[in-house]
Amino acid sequence: MPHIATSDGRQPWRATVLTLFPDMFPGPLGVSLAGQALEAGIWTLSTVFLREFGLGRHRAVDDTPAGGGAGMVMRADVLAAAIDHARAAEPDAPLIYLSPRGEPFNQHIARELSSGPGVLLLAGRFEGVDERVIEGRAMREISIGDYVLSGGELPAMVLIDACVRLLPGVIGAAESLGEESFEQGLLEYPQYTKPRDWEGRPIPEVLLSGDHKKIAEWRRAAALRLTAERRPDLAAPAGRSPQARAKDKR
Known part of the structure; x- marks a missing residue:
């Protein structure tokens, strides 16, 4: 049929x-x-x-x-x-x-x-x-x-x-799929939302700066750091280890 x-x-x-x-x-x-x-x-x-x-x-x-x-x-x-x-x-x-x-x-x-x-x-x-x-x-x-x-x-x-969830039309903001864990050989960067300060833990200032270039750089570095710490076995997309790539951001 x-x-x-x-x-x-x-x-x-x-x-x-x-x-x-x-x-x-x-x-x-x-x-x-x-x-x-x-x-x-x-x-x-x-x-x-x-x-x-x-x-x-x-x-x-x-x-x-x-x-x-x-x-x-x-x-x-x-x-x-x-x-x-x-x-x-x-x-x-x-x-x-x-x-x-x-x-x-x-x-x-x-x-x-x-x-x-x-x-x-x-x-x-x-x-x-x-x-x-x-x-x-x-x-x-x-x-x-x-x-x-x-x-x-x-x-x-x-x-x-x-x-x-990868099929067209399932997720509204399809561009968000490319930033999720494992899509680029990395774990996803940390996410934050309101309130600005919770139990003495503030949102990183760079995420509130409005500077999209600096925000992208912070997120990339955070993803590299988390991947190196938690999943060093993941293959890096550029052919280099997550640890080596994380050092570039220090």
Whole structure:
């Protein structure tokens, strides 16, 4: 079935989640900016209930791990049937398995995915999924951090939210996106607002000066300092370390 275009003629960005818990969606994706964009048709969200592809009277989707061990593993045949069903409707969307062993999710990947037609996301459960379906369906594995959750639904929401806010028309002041953390290989500079003095902590005077050049320089230096202190692992856009770039501003 053809997808309905947005009011400006663009096709909506489409997120499809393969999950055992479709009732978890849209969840937080249905409120705030993502929810408003969903209602406006800038993006769409659908779920595929994995249990519908399960086997036997109980619609089983898992079985004991080969070689023994604790827990259960999601079956390759069940997942492949669900994936093939989803791909028939979204043949061009990348297939992603949310996995602790995947490549670390970052702003660069969010921009890459948001510029495409959408995503097919497999939210795993139990001890994981049969390796053969990962290989057989050429899944890309992505992790949102070095920790383990009960399932892939929350990581799917994180990935979707990070992509949706980058879509045209979602954030009113689009220019602000370029100043956020990670957009230039740096953490974002500190932000302040009223009151001018709070509990003896004043807003830095330069931010009240009205001198836009000095304000830009202060913000750049602050971003470099914070990045050097907190995330020295981040790649500097100019090919130099954040520490070296911070020294230039001293």
